[in-house]
Amino acid sequence: MRPQDILLPTAAGLCCKPGAFHIDPVRPVERAVITHGHSDHARAGHGAALATQETLDMMRLRYGENFAGSTQAIRYGEEIRLGDVTIKFHPAGHVLGSAQVAVTAKDTCVVASGDYKDAPDPTCTPFELVPCDVFITEATFGLPVFRHGDASDEVKKLLASVALFPERAHLVGAYSLGKAQRVIALLRAAGYDAPIYLHGAMETITHYYQSRGIELGELRPAKGMKKAALAGTITLAPPSATSDLWTRRFPDPVTAFASGWMRVRARARQRGVELPLVISDHADWDGLTATIAATGAGEIWVTHGQEDALVHWCQSKGLKARPLDLVGYGDEEESETPIQGEAEA
Amino acid sequence: MNRFAELLDRLAYEPGRNNKLRLITGYFREVGDPDRGYALAALTGALSFKHAKPGLIRDLIAARADPVLFGLSYDYVGDLSETVALMWPKAALAAHNNPPPPTLTEVVTTLRTLGKTEMPAQLARWLDELDETGRWALLKLVTGAMRIGISARLAKTAAAALGDKDPHDIELIWPGLSPPYLDLFAWLEGRGEKPVNRDPAPFRPVMLAHAIEEGDFAALDPADYIAEWKWDGIRVQAVAGRDDRGHITARLYSRTGEDITGSFPDLVPSLHLPGAIDGELLILREGRVQSFNVLQQRLNRKVVSPKLIKEFPIHLRAYDLLGDDENDLRELPFAERRERLETFVAKLDDPRIDLSPSVPFASWDALTAARANPASAGAGEDADAIEGVMLKRRDAPYLPGRPKGQWWKWKRDPHIIDAVLMYAQRGHGKRSSYYSDYTFGVWTETENGEELVPVGKAYFGFTDEELLQIDRFVRRNTTEKFGPVRHVVHEGDKGLVLEVAFEGLQRSPRHKSGVAMRFPRISRLRWDKPPREADRLETLERMLKAEPEEIEM
Numbered sequence: 001m002r003p004q005d006i007l008l009p010t011a012a013g014l015c016c017k018p019g020a021f022h023i024d025p026v027r028p029v030e031r032a033v034i035t036h037g038h039s040d041h042a043r044a045g046h047g048a049a050l051a052t053q054e055t056l057d058m059m060r061l062r063y064g065e066n067f068a069g070s071t072q073a074i075r076y077g078e079e080i081r082l083g084d085v086t087i088k089f090h091p092a093g094h095v096l097g098s099a100q101v102a103v104t105a106k107d108t109c110v111v112a113s114g115d116y117k118d119a120p121d122p123t124c125t126p127f128e129l130v131p132c133d134v135f136i137t138e139a140t141f142g143l144p145v146f147r148h149g150d151a152s153d154e155v156k157k158l159l160a161s162v163a164l165f166p167e168r169a170h171l172v173g174a175y176s177l178g179k180a181q182r183v184i185a186l187l188r189a190a191g192y193d194a195p196i197y198l199h200g201a202m203e204t205i206t207h208y209y210q211s212r213g214i215e216l217g218e219l220r221p222a223k224g225m226k227k228a229a230l231a232g233t234i235t236l237a238p239p240s241a242t243s244d245l246w247t248r249r250f251p252d253p254v255t256a257f258a259s260g261w262m263r264v265r266a267r268a269r270q271r272g273v274e275l276p277l278v279i280s281d282h283a284d285w286d287g288l289t290a291t292i293a294a295t296g297a298g299e300i301w302v303t304h305g306q307e308d309a310l311v312h313w314c315q316s317k318g319l320k321a322r323p324l325d326l327v328g329y330g331d332e333e334e335s336e337t338p339i340q341g342e343a344e345a
Numbered sequence: 346m347n348r349f350a351e352l353l354d355r356l357a358y359e360p361g362r363n364n365k366l367r368l369i370t371g372y373f374r375e376v377g378d379p380d381r382g383y384a385l386a387a388l389t390g391a392l393s394f395k396h397a398k399p400g401l402i403r404d405l406i407a408a409r410a411d412p413v414l415f416g417l418s419y420d421y422v423g424d425l426s427e428t429v430a431l432m433w434p435k436a437a438l439a440a441h442n443n444p445p446p447p448t449l450t451e452v453v454t455t456l457r458t459l460g461k462t463e464m465p466a467q468l469a470r471w472l473d474e475l476d477e478t479g480r481w482a483l484l485k486l487v488t489g490a491m492r493i494g495i496s497a498r499l500a501k502t503a504a505a506a507l508g509d510k511d512p513h514d515i516e517l518i519w520p521g522l523s524p525p526y527l528d529l530f531a532w533l534e535g536r537g538e539k540p541v542n543r544d545p546a547p548f549r550p551v552m553l554a555h556a557i558e559e560g561d562f563a564a565l566d567p568a569d570y571i572a573e574w575k576w577d578g579i580r581v582q583a584v585a586g587r588d589d590r591g592h593i594t595a596r597l598y599s600r601t602g603e604d605i606t607g608s609f610p611d612l613v614p615s616l617h618l619p620g621a622i623d624g625e626l627l628i629l630r631e632g633r634v635q636s637f638n639v640l641q642q643r644l645n646r647k648v649v650s651p652k653l654i655k656e657f658p659i660h661l662r663a664y665d666l667l668g669d670d671e672n673d674l675r676e677l678p679f680a681e682r683r684e685r686l687e688t689f690v691a692k693l694d695d696p697r698i699d700l701s702p703s704v705p706f707a708s709w710d711a712l713t714a715a716r717a718n719p720a721s722a723g724a725g726e727d728a729d730a731i732e733g734v735m736l737k738r739r740d741a742p743y744l745p746g747r748p749k750g751q752w753w754k755w756k757r758d759p760h761i762i763d764a765v766l767m768y769a770q771r772g773h774g775k776r777s778s779y780y781s782d783y784t785f786g787v788w789t790e791t792e793n794g795e796e797l798v799p800v801g802k803a804y805f806g807f808t809d810e811e812l813l814q815i816d817r818f819v820r821r822n823t824t825e826k827f828g829p830v831r832h833v834v835h836e837g838d839k840g841l842v843l844e845v846a847f848e849g850l851q852r853s854p855r856h857k858s859g860v861a862m863r864f865p866r867i868s869r870l871r872w873d874k875p876p877r878e879a880d881r882l883e884t885l886e887r888m889l890k891a892e893p894e895e896i897e898m
Contacts, residue, residue: 143414143417143418143421144410144414144415144418144431144432145418145421145422145427145428145431145432146431147431147432147477149476149477161355164367164368164371165364165367243771243777243778244778245778246778247777247778248778252775255777263431263477264421264422264427264431265357265424265427266422266423266424268358269357269358272771272773272777273358274358274359274360275355275358276358306417306421308417309413309414309417309418312411312413312414312417313411313414316411
């Protein structure tokens with residue numbers, strides 16, 4: 001079977017005709033297979049949703065009980081037959097519950113990796129390499145300038161700044177699903193045991209992580225704290241909140257931002273970030289290219305991000321490669337707006 | 346080098362002056378000699394070596410990266426040094442074999458002696474050894490493009506804080522020091538004597554004035570003060586001294602101690618007697634002082650051409666004497682220094698240097714009249730280049746900084762217009778949550794009828810309380826958003842009128858209105874005034890006509 005007969009890009013997202021489902025559809029469909037809980041991949045309104053338990057739980061937290069007609073949970077390593085294909089979930093290492101979806105029809109295996117990273121992360125199951133014939137890769141950081149380095153070194157930078165400016169508050173902008181919890185876990189791993197403060201918009205999802213057994217130490221809401229009491233503390237907030245009215249409750253705040261984009265100075269400066277922390281939940285250039293090579297896939301489909309550079313690289317290595325023109329996916333940064341009413345929390 | 350790079354990286358993002366100081370002082374405390382000395386030299390612009398050309402950096406990366414990938418990356422990042430620093434391939438050497446990354450000292454001392462042909466290979470070795478930030482800083486350093494918003498003065502202040510010393514003391518000895526400043530750091534850390542300045546023409550920290558307010562006069566006796574014109578030029582210190590062999594060395598310093606002699610070579614021959622003059626740099630044409638706008642055209646030029654020198658003849662108007670030959674006069678009362686200055690200027694007998702005259706007055710009323718009309722009070726034709734009067738206590742010694750009650754500046758009333766707030770933009774640093782940068786406009790008749798045309802931008806002049814008020818107004822009256830900019834309602838009967846004060850006007854083809862303001866600031870919020878009563882462009886054009894004519898270059 002030709003790979004394009006198994007999976008085909010459509011306006012609603014990647015469509016598997018023989019299996020009668022879409023992967024991460026951006027419009028409501030009959031049956032959706034969802035790789036992870038970020039809002040650009042996990043949307044409400046599908047007839048049926050198949051995903052890991054964690055992803056389904058996160059969707060429920062965000063959209064409410066009736067986010068899909070029916071739901072089905074699948075474990076890593078579990079195989080399910082859908083129409084004429086079998087699908088299997090493998091950890092993607094992106095955020096808690098994130099998965100790659102391997103779709104096999106006859107003797108051809110296509111892996112849709114969703115968003116993934118091959119770097120260590122204490123808050124989720126590590127990325128698993130899945131040998132396949134066609135590998136569908138993201139390209140968020142698909143330029144050789146994106147090399148992310150060790151996230152624990154970035155956290156040391158943050159702690160050094162807290163030590164140097166004990167009378168100031170440190171505000172760390174981080175996506176509320178995944179990045180925030182990872183930064184907290186890294187701070188704990190670096191020996192920081194003081195309470196860490198949370199913006200209101202992060203509380204629900206962070207407590208969910210804790211309920212799944214992720215150790216994050218003592219967390220407190222930033223809301224209701226006296227300004228002076230926040231000196232010398234670290235607060236996690238959605239990126240959009242770190243440059244708004246909300247920051248006025250903090251004493252002379254140092255604005256940090258944990259993101260792979262912080263690798264590029266102009267990007268950081270544009271956002272008014274004073275302490276850029278290069279911590280990414282996406283594979284960097286070295287991670288993307290190493291993973292592509294290791295899957296053994298002869299054909300690579302590249303989605304959302306810097307497709308051109310990655311396609312060029314694949315071709316220069318003798319791999320068949322093409323960009324998949326899928327719309328509606330991007331950096332969580334753009335899609336994340338704090339929930340109304342919590343914006344000033 | 347990696348630690349220095351980390352400092353530069355952090356400084357590049359930090360907007361606050363005090364925080365910058367702490368970062369630099371922290372670095373000096375943590376890093377030993379001689380690395381920190383070279384860092385101080387790099388921050389003060391005291392390093393000298395032949396810079397690498399961007400072409401060299403391009404060749405290095407071309408030999409190591411796919412040209413298509415480099416092209417896409419460079420397009421995305423937009424900065425050559427940064428692109429190369431980020432995509433430089435990891436060295437293929439075995440881990441145990443890796444040489445340690447170079448120290449800043451090693452980089453600086455090697456660069457000083459490195460031949461042109463050895464440069465590429467040496468740079469490549471260092472780039473292999475450094476981390477991303479280290480590579481970025483190295484490339485910025487070798488290409489001479491370290492723009493991180495740090496003045497030499499700030500770096501010296503940070504060094505002074507290391508030993509709880511007065512930054513002026515460092516300024517004083519600075520010209521006699523050279524990298525890596527071992528003697529300076531020894532003194533700052535209490536391990537050595539204060540270094541002696543052997544520079545024949547050193548800078549002396551300047552004395553500054555306070556702005557006088559209406560209420561201050563009651564406590565002041567006119568008899569205690571000498572008044573002089575406040576010239577609208579550039580405050581400079583012109584110093585000449587004899588070196589070991591008896592030759593005269595002359596230097597011109599800015600008020601912050603920056604050596605600006607190179608920009609004004611035409612003044613050097615006039616400084617032929619040893620001494621230190623405090624005065625104002627002006628352009629004189631046929632004996633008449635030109636406006637600041639004219640002077641500005643001589644500033645910040647890379648090349649000082651003979652044409653420029655001829656068309657913008659430089660002049661020094663002296664108002665104080667800090668040193669006379671070997672004698673330090675700074676402890677003397679101003680009245681005595683002034684007498685010495687008169688003698689000194691007479692002895693110089695040079696057409697490019699003259700004395701700033703005193704303005705005689707018997708009462709504050711008389712001085713008020715003189716300030717209001719300098720032309721009739723002795724300034725004659727030069728009145729246009731006067732921005733107010735200076736008051737100096739007769740008995741004041743020359744004290745660095747801004748000591749209380751010694752010198753006062755009393756500016757002429759600035760130009761004032763009422764303009765309408767049109768757009769607001771978020772500020773930076775502490776102000777990033779506030780809309781604190783304002784674009785304002787005045788009315789003009791267009792083919793579409795009466796319209797506001799933007800005439801300037803201001804981001805200070807208001808109090809913290811007023812900032813909160815404007816911020817609130819902006820948020821509640823936004824009609825559109827373009828990225829960080831908010832379009833604020835501005836119609837005949839809806840909007841906010843700002844009283845804007847400014848120092849001067851210039852024709853500007855870059856502005857839609859055709860005029861540009863010098864030093865605009867918000868002086869008052871006119872909540873009471875409906876926007877339709879704000880000023881018109883014609884008012885500005887009239888003011889422009891009153892400004893001295895500009896010379897086309």
